[in-house]
Amino acid sequence: MEVHVGSIDEEEDEQGIAHMIEHVAFLGSKKREKLLGTGARSNAYTDFHHTVFHIHSPTHTKVCSLVHLLAYLVMYLFLG
Numbered sequence: 001m002e003v004h005v006g007s008i009d010e011e012e013d014e015q016g017i018a019h020m021i022e023h024v025a026f027l028g029s030k031k032r033e034k035l036l037g038t039g040a041r042s043n044a045y046t047d048f049h050h051t052v053f054h055i056h057s058p059t060h061t062k063v064c065s066l067v068h069l070l071a072y073l074v075m076y077l078f079l080g
Contacts, residue, residue: 001053009046019046026053 007018016040026044 003051004049005051006047006049018051021050022053031071 022044039058041056
């Protein structure tokens with residue numbers, strides 16, 4: 001999932017907030033922890049223009065788990 005917001009969008013007194021939100025949203029997710037128990041790999045990064053979350057999942061992993069994780073991230077990021 002790619003969000004078109006990055007560090008370039010921060011004001012001077014907000015420097016680092018995009019990266020911090022990336023960590024809180026992704027690393028703090030219990031749903032992500034459950035998904036990783038299935039052999040999936042995940043990562044996220046923030047650059048000047050984007051915040052990106054990605055998951056590489058074995059084919060036997062339930063699609064439902066992936067959908068739940070992405071829904072959680074969207075709700076957290078946009079509905080806070």
